[in-house]
Amino acid sequence: xxxxxxxxxxxxxxxxxxxxxxxxxxxxxxxxxxxxxxxxxxxxxxxxxxxxxxxxxxxxxxxxxxxxxxxxxxxxxxxxxxxxxxxxxxxxxxxxxxxxxxxxxxxxxxxxxxxxxxxxxxxxxxxxxxxxxxxxxxxxxxxxxxxxxxxxxxxxxxxxxxxxxxxxxxxxxxxxxxxxxxxxxxxxxxxxxxxxxxxxxxxxxxxxxxxxxxxxxxxxxxxxxxxxxxxxxxxxxxxxxxxxxxxxxxxxxxxxxxxxxxxxxxxxxxxxxxxxxxxxxxxxxxxxxxxxxxxxxxxxxxxxxxxxxxxxxxxxxxxxxxxxxxxxxxxxxxxxxxxxxxxxxxxxxxxxxxxxxxxxxxxxxxxxxxxxxxxxxxxxxxxxxxxxxxxxxxxxxxxxxxxxxxxxxxxxxxxxxxxxxxxxxxxxxxxxx
Numbered sequence: 001x002x003x004x005x006x007x008x009x010x011x012x013x014x015x016x017x018x019x020x021x022x023x024x025x026x027x028x029x030x031x032x033x034x035x036x037x038x039x040x041x042x043x044x045x046x047x048x049x050x051x052x053x054x055x056x057x058x059x060x061x062x063x064x065x066x067x068x069x070x071x072x073x074x075x076x077x078x079x080x081x082x083x084x085x086x087x088x089x090x091x092x093x094x095x096x097x098x099x100x101x102x103x104x105x106x107x108x109x110x111x112x113x114x115x116x117x118x119x120x121x122x123x124x125x126x127x128x129x130x131x132x133x134x135x136x137x138x139x140x141x142x143x144x145x146x147x148x149x150x151x152x153x154x155x156x157x158x159x160x161x162x163x164x165x166x167x168x169x170x171x172x173x174x175x176x177x178x179x180x181x182x183x184x185x186x187x188x189x190x191x192x193x194x195x196x197x198x199x200x201x202x203x204x205x206x207x208x209x210x211x212x213x214x215x216x217x218x219x220x221x222x223x224x225x226x227x228x229x230x231x232x233x234x235x236x237x238x239x240x241x242x243x244x245x246x247x248x249x250x251x252x253x254x255x256x257x258x259x260x261x262x263x264x265x266x267x268x269x270x271x272x273x274x275x276x277x278x279x280x281x282x283x284x285x286x287x288x289x290x291x292x293x294x295x296x297x298x299x300x301x302x303x304x305x306x307x308x309x310x311x312x313x314x315x316x317x318x319x320x321x322x323x324x325x326x327x328x329x330x331x332x333x334x335x336x337x338x339x340x341x342x343x344x345x346x347x348x349x350x351x352x353x354x355x356x357x358x359x360x361x362x363x364x365x366x367x368x369x370x371x372x373x374x375x376x377x378x379x380x381x382x383x384x385x386x387x388x389x390x391x392x393x394x395x396x397x398x399x400x401x402x403x404x405x406x407x408x409x410x411x412x413x414x415x416x417x418x419x420x421x422x423x424x425x426x427x428x429x430x431x432x433x
Contacts, residue, residue, distance in 0.1 A: 012427060015422045015423040015426075016423050018415065019419040019420050019423070022416045023416060051083075054088075055079075055082075062087070062089060064089070065090075065091045065092065065393075066091075067092070070160075070162050071162045071163070071381040071385055072092075074384070077384055081389060084388075084389055091390065091393045092392060093393055096162055096382060096392075097120050097159045097160055097382070098119070099157065099380075100117070100380040100383065101115060101117050101156070103115045103167070103168050104168075105168060106172075107360045107361075108197070109174060109197060109199055111149070112150070115127065115145065115155060116145045117143055117157045118143045119142070119157070120139060120142065121139055121140060121141060121142050122138070122139065123159050124137075124139075124159070126157070126159075127146065127148075127155070128155075128156050129151040129153055129154065130153030130154060131152045131153075134155075135148075151168070154166065154167045162381060162382070163381070164379055164380065164381055165376070165377050166377045168370065169369065170367040171368050172368070173368055174227050175223070175225055175227040176200045176227065177200070177226065177227060177228050177229070177230065178203070178221060178226045178228070178229045178230070179194070179201055179202070179229075180203070180204045180230065180231050180239060180259075181204075181231075181232030181235050182206050182207075182232070182233050182235045183205050185337040186232055186233070186337050187203065188337070189340050189341075190230060191215070193351055193355040197352055197355075197356040199356065201215065202214070202215055203215035203216065204218075204235070206235035212235075221239065221242040221251075222251075223246065226246070226251060227251070227252060227359075227364045228251065228254065228359045228363045229252070229253050229254070230253075230254045230359065231253065231254070231255050231259035231265070234262065240262060240264030240265055241264070243268070244323075247324060247326035248325065249325060250326050251364045252326060252327050252329070253329070254328075254331065254358055254362060255268060255269070255329070255330045256333075257273045257297040257331060257334055258273075260299075260330050260331075268328045269303070269328075269330060270299060270319035270320060270321045270328065271301050271306060271330065272299070272300045272301040273330075274297045274298045274299065288347075289339050289342040289343050291354065292312065294334065294335065294338065295333070295334040296312055296317055296332050297332050297333075297334055299315070299316040299317070299318075299319050299330055302316065305321050306320065306330075307319065307320050309329075312332075317331070317333060318330070318332065320361075329358055336354075336355070
């Protein structure tokens with residue numbers, strides 16, 4: 001039976017053998033061919049030279065990770081996607097804002113561009129075009145919107161270094177607007193406001209029972225002639241069925257409280273037309289009249305498919321809904337002419353802009369493609385980045401990616417150290433060297 005001293009000698013030989021084997025393995029690794037798994041971790045935005053070095057290796061890197069301080073450009077995304085498809089596992093990280101921009105022509109005789117931006121709530125969005133900065137807006141509810149008179153070249157939005165850009169690809173065709181109402185101040189000034197803004201207006205004005213005065217041609221109410229119909233009061237009752245069909249075929253309709261209350265307009269209503277409060281009537285008799293002081297017949301019992309667009313004093317002032325291919329806007333404001341006549345110095349302009357904005361929001365305006373030069377528009381850079389190489393990876397995964405190779409060396413070094421220390425300690429305790 002071997003003695004305790006003999007067992008200690010055997011253990012020392014085993015420890016020495018372990019140290020020799022590990023050192024031999026490390027020596028072989030250092031002189032042997034490069035492993036197939038090549039790991040790259042790049043801080044900041046990778047430059048063109050970095051992409052070239054990855055692409056010119058004999059074997060594609062197995063793992064590539066990039067840390068981005070702004071969204072990669074279309075060229076960089078295409079290069080990363082090509083590396084991923086050649087066999088590399090490509091990941092990315094970085095605190096980048098989700099950003100997207102879209103632009104559409106405004107359905108208005110004066111033209112304009114309506115830009116909508118998706119951005120993190122509370123972020124500052126800097127709008128610009130090819131000339132320079134146009135405006136700055138604060139994103140709310142994960143987005144922002146603004147209307148521009150025009151833009152030179154591409155329209156872009158910037159948030160914390162990330163840029164989304166777009167260009168206007170089409171224009172709109174506008175037809176006339178038909179105003180239907182009783183002879184009075186409201187009909188007079190609605191027609192005036194729209195014509196001052198450049199709309200071509202036809203009007204059916206009722207001056208007495210079964211007696212109408214027509215402005216323009218008495219054309220059928222359809223989308224080949226009209227972009228929108230404005231129904232102001234009970235005079236629209238005689239045309240209700242034609243207005244409903246007009247909306248179903250794609251036309252836009254604006255309903256005042258009195259017109260919305262007609263039984264024949266029930267298919268179009270966004271909700272029930274309420275009664276104006278006595279307080280609202282009283283406010284108009286003193287001081288300057290503004291939109292906020294107009295008498296309001298709040299919209300109640302909103303339909304399930306209707307959307308409230310404006311509220312005042314807890315009540316719904318404007319609501320909208322789709323019917324067929326068209327859109328209907330229902331108003332709660334009454335006697336808007338008082339705003340124009342009894343308002344402040346800019347009341348005429350404000351009344352005009354407000355009414356044309358209402359009509360523009362529902363007008364039937366078929367799109368016509370524009371002839372534009374080839375652009376590098378990048379409307380949703382973050383979405384394109386995710387589509388190219390996948391979603392952002394967590395920080396813990398990045399650390400594992402960057403340290404997986406070094407951990408092997410650390411464990412082998414600890415094994416060699418423990419084997420040599422164990423052998424040396426055992427020999428010293430036996431009194432040998």
